[in-house]
Amino acid sequence: MTEGLFPRERGEPAPGAVHVPGWLSFERQRELVAACREFGRGPASYEHTVLPGGGVMSVRSLCLGRRWEPYRYLGEEDVRVPLPSWLAELGRAALVEAYGAHGGFTPDTALVNFYADGARMGMHQDREERSPAPVVSLSLGDTCVFRLGNTENRGRPWTDVELASGDLFVFGGPSRFAYHGVPKVYAGTAEPGLGLGGRLNITLRETGL
Secondary structure (H helix, E strand, O other): OOOOOOEOOOOOEEOOOEEEOOOOHHHHHHHHHHHHHHHHOOOOOEEEEEOOOOOOOEEEEEEEEEOOEEEEEHHHHHOOOOHHHOHHHHHHHHHHHHHHHOOOOOOOEEEEEEEEOOEEEEEEEEOOOOOOEEEEEEEOOOOOOEEOOOOOOOOOEEEEEEEEEOOOOOHHHHHHOOEEEEEEEOOOOOOOOOOOOOOEEEEEEOOOO
16 A cells, blocks of 8 residues: 555554554455444444443444453453454464464454544553453554554653554554554545445454453
């Protein structure tokens, strides 16, 4: 994938964090968009998460495999939509791409977030997992600004990375518990042939539960 005259290059914005532009082929992206639509047709649907303080997240989310709710994972008996084995295998392939090996990565949950126009994600840590395994993030649709911060607080220092459709981003090791968020999505930047208005983000995780 290119942007302007120059190809976007693989980068490591922080130790343990790897950005691979255009990792997913366009056909693979279309397949994932279709799968995400199918996931939301039942028995679960994409919903706005209500936080304990009463706030409502602007993104709409759906869990595959073990369900997450603020700020814990539910038991296996509460699984509504199983995590497909092919998606877990894609997560392992992503770690091979990022690190050269998958380290026995066995994701048992995936959070699918849909960003409609105006949606964003505040700075937060993924810290409910007991496993130290990396988080695998796949982007589909509109380009966003992904903000990777530090492990101590929501403030600076941070690094902003543009994630476009098909990009892979992995954060593990020293960056595993870095605060991160999505302050902006560039509406209408997805390829029309993708058939998606907005942005989809799939994050695969190993809970260790």
